[in-house]
Amino acid sequence: MLVSASGVHYRDSAGRSILDGASGLWCVNAGHSHPLIVEAVTEQLRTLDYAPCFEFGHPGAFEFAADLVGVMPRAFDRVIFANSGSEAVDTALKLSLAYHRARGEGGRTRLIGRERGYHGVGFGGTSVGGIGRNRAAFGTLLPGVDHLRHTYDPSAAFTRGQPEAGAELARDLQRLIDLHGAETIAAVIVEPVAGSTGVLVPPVGYLQLLREITERHGILLVFDEVITGYGRLGGMTASEVFGVTPDLIVLAKGLTNGTVPMGAVVVSAHVDEALSTGVAPGVELFHGYTCSGHPLAAAAGLATLRVFEEEGLCERAAALAHLLEEAVHELAREPFVRDVRNIGLAAAVELEPGAGAPGVRGFEVLKRCFEQGVLVRVTGDTIALAPALVYTEAHVEELVGAVRTAVRGIH
């Protein structure tokens, strides 16, 4: 049990200090209980606890939307709020359908995801998601969904940063276009770096090629940046870091530093324009949640952006990234390690699964790290490391050191 937190540490129910090696769940990028965020949310709660964003509004939601657009790539000019990554993904998928319909291409209803992609647990996100176990219990999910091949290539194991080979995997989209017809496809959604399935870093040129193909065929490209946004890769977005501009960006997690649930879709000007042209007076978009743009979340979001700016968190992440890379690749020599991957402040150590017991070694490492006072994230037999952007070099060493000790202890 984790009972309190401050900076990069939790305290557990036994009173032990635990180094957070996962930024919560990839969300507490600026460190826990940041005083500025705590104060902003507390003050907001005293001033305005709730206000509907239907017909009415409140200043915080507009201020936050304006500031958020200010740190996004230039093409973006509108924000639609939700309360989680899952809701924001579903919102982005619905916006894609509405966009084509507004432009007289209502036949574009197909949605394309990617194998090993994770886009939350809504019907849309589960459908475009590419993790078999997350889909298995839920029947046929949405119709008209297909998936690109994933980008993981075991022969590129132990690559530092982006693998050189594999950009042509994006041509898999051409296969789906040939199969279904571009005129039936609304959008392609990908995580620029697949986070939940173990930090799968895109090959050099892959995202660029995906952008080229989508653009050529009038298909929207959605970047799910729930993990890659907010400094994880050393820039505000993966879009900025990779120099590829999608049509929609999905954010959550780091948006409020994990303090108050919130998700957002950042919309590019051309999509916004199509959606708002010729709309009859009244409701602009028949979509929204009771807590969309919630005052507490907006206050947390504004304060988080302030912290990012004042503390130069993206720059700090970029500066720390090479230290994490050096440290984590030292683990390549340890027993059972069959791959080490990293980009920005995200890294994964993939272990050989035990015979007939997948996931057991991974979980054993998680437990052994926790015994040493370090919290890591595990997916199957892959240990994921997601340090807060405010880590010091000593924290990086402690985190990777704990994984080393844990791995040496497993069988």
Ligand SMILES: Cc1ncc(COP(=O)(O)O)c(C=O)c1O
């Ligand atoms: C890339 C991505 N998209 C969407 C989600 C879903 O976000 P939430 O859990 O806030 O619904 C996640 C959560 O891990 C994620 O990593």
